[in-house]
Amino acid sequence: MTYHLSIFMENRPGKLERITKILAEHAVNIRAVSLASAGEFGVAKFLVDKGETAYQALQEQNITVSKRRILIILLPDKPGAMHELLKVLAENEINLEDCYGFVIDRGKQAALVIEAEKYPQAEGALREKGYKLLSDEELSNL
């Protein structure tokens, strides 16, 4: 299962820095990060190269962290690429719970990270259209 780390944190100075410190100390490389806030508190999501190492380290430091299943979809880094991809998901009535992206190779390749409601359907529909999904191993070798 491909996952990112979802972390509960209070929306205050130094809270995020505490997380990045733990990751840095364990030589974990951050691929992408997203933040969502509900005012006083929020959730930070980290996509990292060594998920298990990071998860253990955060747990040991009493951070409220949970693994969230995701799909990392590779797509060309060009105008309209995300639209093409979302069309596939929309046509199959797949709702996204969270979504963010990052560039892997400028002008060539990007990745879109999604949390979806229906994983088997989402995966099937994307593969059918020729999309490649990044595995855990590939993620750590990026």
Next chain:
Amino acid sequence: MFWDKTMETMEEESIKEMQLRLINETLTKAAGAPFYRNLPVKEVKTLQDFTAAVPFTRKQDLRDHFPYGFLRTDLAEAVRLHSSSGTTGNPTVVFHTIGDLEKWTDQVARCLYMVGVRKEDVFQNTMSYGLFTGGLGFQYGAEKLGALTIPIGPGNSKRQIWFMQTFGTTVIHILPSYALRLYSVFEEMGLDPKKDTKLRIFLIGSEPHSEELRRQIEELYGVKAYNSYGLSEMCGPGVGFECPYQDGMHLWEDRYFVEVIDPETGKAIPDGEEGELVLTTLQKEAMPLLRYRTGDLTSIVPGRCRCRRVHKRIARIKGRADDMLIINGVNLFPIQIEKTIMKIPGVGKNYLIEIKTENFMDKLYVKVEVDREIFEGTLAGLTSLQDRITEELKAEILVTPTVQLAEPGSLPVWEGKAKRVVDNRGK
């Protein structure tokens, strides 16, 4: 200026004689209630004998013997029930007969008349109606006195002001904190209550407040503001009230026997020194209470009042002997908050209650640590947990708190007795 001249100006010796007679009547009546079935005495010869022989009754006793343990009449004789908030642990329930309501009404009318309210007045009651006694208690008293009463209840400041202006309200019953808040609404509307209303008397109470705050209200509105004291266990409002001299609240000694004790030792405390107020009902029929510990800290104002009433005066309430909180006039205990939140899955081990003053009103914050084990990683899950805690607390304590979710281990950990309530009001 007396509503009941005989009772109000009775001499000290006569009051004591009457109290002794009423205490003996009350002992007989009380023995009819399951809780008081085995009283150590049936009759006392002196007031000292009474305090020496009869043990205190505590709020916890009312809860433990819920719902009918203190009711001495048949349920058929009771016509009204008032209750404190809460379903965790038993609420405090008080019953009234027709006679009790008549006495209570008369008592409130006596208070209102004392501060100059007359039948020509228009009385606007901004207190909550319903189970809270501040609404109905004043309503009946003001009607008995003959004033036009507006049972508007709390909130909606613009509507409050509209009623005041339209019907020429002269007397208002209001929480002191709300009086300040309401003034800022007058200002926002470009109105000056001194010129734009006929307000002349404010009856304030239900929450502890300072002399400075009273003077501020009087200056802002150009009125006289009178402090009042009451508690549902005794009937509600009207137990004690200031006279025009505003030097302590006369506690009606034909209705209550007054003691002030050291909350630690239970020993009597001399006049002028602070202790816990203990009251015995002298005329209650449905639910007499003997030596009831109110939890309120006050002192007896020494000496005799210039208004000629001999009834003892109690000083402004200084605080609580227990941990009861008063939030915008609503009474609650921290344990109610603890029991409510600890039942909710997703709530961690630690929490903190903080009370602040915002926009002149009390604001309750409940900071709750999240349970790490149950976090499944979504913001939606957290906000729904936050909403659930808010809703369940609101249902329990009748106050809407601001619930803040905190990281596990982020709230202070206490060695020994936890200090989970931080009261920053007025700071």
